Structures are given as structure tokens and as C-alpha cells.
Amino acid sequence: MTAFAGTGSSGAVGATDPAQVGASPATAPVLPTGPVPGAGTLLPVSRSHVRAAPALRVTGALAVLGVAATVWLGLFVTPDAVNFGNLVRLLYVHPPMAWVAFLAYGVAGLSSLLYLWPRTRDRRVDRLAGASAEAGVVFTGLTLVTGSIWGRPTWGVWWAWDPLLTTTALLFVLYLGYLALRRVPGDPETVAKRAAASLVAFLDVPIVYFSVTWWRSLHQPPTIDLAGRHLYVHGSMAWTLLLGFVSFTLVYVWLVGHRYRLARLRDEESSHGLELALAERRQEGAT
Amino acid sequence: MAPAAPAVRLRETVVLADRFPLLSGMTLEVSEGEIVHLGGPNGAGKTSLLRLCAGLLAPSSGEAEVLGLDLTRTDERRRLRREIGLLGHSSFLYGDLSPRENLTFALKAAGLDTGEARARTEAALDRMGITGRLATTPVVKLSAGQRRRTAIGVLVGRQPRLWLLDEPHAGLDQASRDLLDALVRATREAGSTVVFSSHEVGRAQAIADRVIELVGGQEVRRASPPAGNGTGGSGTGARRDAMTMGSARVP
């Protein structure tokens, strides 16, 4: 956990609603194992139901190890690059983050499409879309920050209106709008449908990419091509970069898994609350 | 009266709004051609029941059929909305348009052609006493009662099979209330069904065939034993019509 916290992904955990992240350890000890009959408003479920699945915990551990190894390899093992000096070490985190950002957007978009299609409409698909978008916004933000740090010494500016940067920035604000819409309270089905429909906004992303490519290109090859060139040149750098891709993808899976789990628990909690609310509402009639 | 197909048939219907149960397991039946008064205190679920029957709310569980259309299906709810007329708390009139323009638009939207819509608009405005200068004044400049009459005029023009009136007496003067009551009776004569809520108990009793008392999002069960646990809620056997106003019926 501590090694993980140093890589900037601690921001990831912080950005995803700390109250809810903190909720599971707080409630876990209160609940005895086995169903609790009539335990007030507590969710009558077992401890193992609330806690993360073993596979998810293994993923988390692997993600932490992977990121730690990437940091170690990136900072101490790999050599400087000829043209970029120490800056090249950003290469091990920036492209993997960008990859995860676009992967998350792909997963969110695909699951929203599945939700819109009546035959595959399912709460689980909606939870996945929400969880993926939440992880995506964090990684999009990190991509922008690390890209900016890369850009300052390389191009002499913190920001350039290059197609990839502009598209990523747009993706970031689209994510923010999407998440803002998801947080508007309402019936779960209504919220899910609204959100899924609003994800058609993401069709914008390719349009903007091509528009900006025509519009202006500060440097001809997009940033990610740098990876290709260096992969070709240096062996240890290639391995580190590959490890970066794998471990950040694991971090993504881990985050999505936890957000999904929390969304599922919240759904269960509210349907449990529903029975109480129904009983209460009927009581109005009995008195 | 020959047993007609029920205009409204609910069975253990639960309606949720943001996880709050507006209706907590409603079971009732309204026959075609009946005039039913919904009674009960504020927050009992009268408006929700009317909005459910209008196809504006979807049941979360249970069965619900209105005019033979299944309310659990989105497309059937959409079709239902063309068959019913709802007089709700908000009037759904366009403030900048006159009563005449509002009625003509609403009737055309309901599928009538221009000529028919115009003719029915004039007849309905005439019936509701919105004539002369009133008919061409923007709705915002009308008084609350005149606006209400315009909204009722839309129903008169549309002649739906099921009238759903939410507090139709509220905000009307005595003459307009008499007019409304007469309209409701005439509607039944024409074969339509009316479900309405009103706190004007005397008037309601005079026009209704039957009263359904609601509390806590379901029908009152006076004969039921004290519902201690409040769970199940499936005891439909205890359903009882609180009052039957057979004497008020027009044969």
C-alpha cells in the first residue's frame, strides 16, 4: 500500500468519494457473520458478502507490486535517453495512464451501449459503466498532468494544442459532465438510462481528434509514437514500459472492481431500505 | 348494468419515486362507465394513483392495466396517454398562447385534423364559458379559475375514454363547480369512465358511484385486523368499498 501511495495513484483513491471508500471497513466489523434478522437498517448480509472477492484482492496486490516495480525499474535501473535525459522516465507512466484513460472510456461506452439495448439491459452493466467512468476520469486527469510535465521541458510549454492533448482534455470534461449527471439523484433505472444516453457524447472524441489533427499539429508524430521508437532501441526500457502498461491496467481493474462492488452494495442496501419503506408506508394506513 | 371490462385493474401495484413508495401495493378495479371518487388525507397516494392511470408512472411491481393496456410496458403506456385525459395540479397550458390556441394545439397534438380541432375547440370553449375576449387573451393573464376552466376545456375537446381529475374542484367558483359536475355526469352518459380526487366531500358524494379511500399508498381496509407486522400486504380479501352511492346514479 505504501509503495502504491507514492506513485500518484493515491490521488485515485482520494478522488473516488472517500466517504464510500471508507464505508466498507467501518461497517464490516459491525456485521456478524450470517443473516441478521431484523437488524434495524443494517444490511443483513454476511461479512464475506461485503468484503472484496479474493481475486480482486490478488489483483490489488499485483497492481501495487507492479507499480512499485515499475517505479524502481524506471527510476534506478533504466538508463537516461540520449535526447530526453531523465525525462524519459515519465515514459513509463504517461503512456500507460493514457492507455488506461482511453480503455476506461471504451469500457464505459460499450457497457452504456449494452444498457441502452433492451435485451442486455442490466443493473450490472450500468454499474460497470459508472465504475469505469470514475476510474477513467482519474486516469485522464493523471494523463494530462504527466503529459504537461513532459511537455514543459520538451516543447518549452506546459500545454500545446496538439490533437492528442486536446482530445484528452475534451475527454476529461466529457467525463466530468457524465459523472455529474450520474450523481443527480433519481430512480436507479432513470439515472442509468439518462447516463447511458448521455454517453453518445463520446462520439465527439474521434470527431475532435480528426478536427484538431487538421486544425494544427505542433509536432508531427503524436506523443505515443515516442514509445514505439524507444521500444525499438532499448531493451530494458521496453520491458519497463511493458510492465507499466500491465500494472496500470491492473490498477484500473482493481479500482473498477472496488467501485463496482460498492455500487452493488449500495443497490442492495437501497432495495433493503425499500422493504422497510414499504412496510412503513403501509403502516400509515393501519393507524 | 352489464359487466363491462374494467377500465382500471390494479393488483398489488407498487410505484416508487426515487425509492419512496408512492403506492405501496394497491389493488382495485374500476369498471368502464363508473365514476369513482378517491378519498383520503394528503399524501395518501391519490395523485400518484391518477398519474399511474395516466401512464406517467410505471409500476415497479405488481400488475396494472388501464383500458386494457399493460402499464409495465413502455410502448403501451405511451399509447395509453393518447386515450386518457388528465387534469393535474399543473395545467400544461402555454402561458403565452390564448385558450383558443392552447386548445387547438392540444387537440391537433392528440391527432385530430385541423378542421375537426377548430370545431371542437369552439364547442369546448363555449361549454366552459371562455368566450369573447377571454378566448384570445394569453393564458398567463387569466385568473387561476379561468385557467383551470381552460384546462378542463382541453378534456372536453379531446373526449377521452378515461377522465382522471386531480382535485378538479379546487380553485373554481360555485358556478364552475356545478358546470364541472354536470360535465362529469355527461361524460359517463357518453360511456367514459371518471376517476377523481376531491376534498369537496358533499359534491363528490353527489356525483360518484363509489368512493375509494386511500391511506399510505393503498386502499383503506377497515375490515382488516390490525396489521401488526405490516409486511405481506397481500390480504386482498379485506378490500371493501367504503360507500356506494347507488342513489346518485342516472339509470
Next chain:
Amino acid sequence: MFRDAALVCGKDLRIEVRSRVTLNQVVPFAAVVVILFGLALGPDRKVLAPAAAGLFWVAVLLSAVLAVQRSFAVESADDAREGLRLSGLDPAGIFLGKVAAVLAELLVLEAVLTFAVALLYGAHLQQAGLLGASAILATIGLAAIGILYGAVSSGLRVRETLLPLLFLPIAAPVLLAATKSWDISLSGGDGGAGTWLTVLGVFAILYVAIGTLAFGPLLEDR
């Protein structure tokens, strides 16, 4: 569908003719934005004239938010979607009708604003055909996404703040392409305008099609 669209469009425009909210409030608002840009950038026409196209379209984008909000505000004070659902109109028809009405209003606004930009920024109005074609295509796209996201946010208590957050980023390609297209025509060049018209056209077709299909489900609660 098209009958209902004509009905809704006619009704919305009739309300606009009566209330003149777009004419008396949204158009002046756009003029204020254009004047504020002038103050922010200073009096130098060498700065203002090249920026004219971009500033014009930013002003149009901001005004479009207001026009869309107005389009749903006229429906019903409480819940526009409910009134529209009760009306019995075809949802696709409602969408197309509202898009057409907002399109008409924004085109009038753009005509007024064009002269303001020419006057205040010293932009040379030339190649009227290209100006007009790109304005019409761009505005169709803006109106389509505006009405689509107006419906998404209408009836929510946070609609005033949510609509710009959803609408403006999605309108980004329109801003980009319309600005480039206007730049080409204001500067008297002719290279590459076709590309930008294509982008605007694709955008307009894409979102009109999506809106026509998605409007029904969006009006329904579930």
C-alpha cells in the same frame, strides 16, 4: 412524425413571436458577449479582426444554451417532459420540431451578430455563400445536441447548471469547424473549406439521427 414536428415548431415559434424572449433577451446577451470580448482584447483591430470568427461562434454557443433552456422553459414550469409525454405527440416529431424552432431563432441571432462583428471587430464579410452554408450546418448540429441534452437535463433541479456542462464540451467540434470555415471566408481564402463543411455536416447528421432515435426513451422515465 413530420406533421408533429411542424406542429411543435409552429407552436414554439408562435410563443417566441408573442413573448419575444429570444429577440429581447438572448440576442442582446450575444451582443453583450461580443462587446465584452472587444473590451477584453483591446481596441486593436489587428487583434480583433483575425479573432472575429472564433469570438462570434463562442457568443453563438453561449446564446444557444439560453435558447435551449428557453425552449424547455416554455413547455411547463414544473416538468417539461411530463407535458410533452401527455401531449400524445410523437417523440421524434417533438425533437425535430424543437430543433427546427431553435434553429430558426439562432439563425436570426447569427444574422444580427454577424453585423455586430463586422462593425465592432472590422471583419470583412465576404463569400456570403460559405458563411451562410457553414452557419446553417453548424447551427443544425448545435440545435440538435442542445435539444437532446436539454431533454436529458430538463425536470432536474440542477438543470440550469448541468446543461452548459453537458452541452458546451459536446459542441466543441462545431466551434472548431465553424470557426475555421468562417476564418477562411472572412480572410478571403478558399483552401480547405470543404473539409470543415464536411465536419459540420457529419456532426449535424450524426446528432440529428441520434436525437430522433433517443428522444422517446429519454422522455420516458424507465
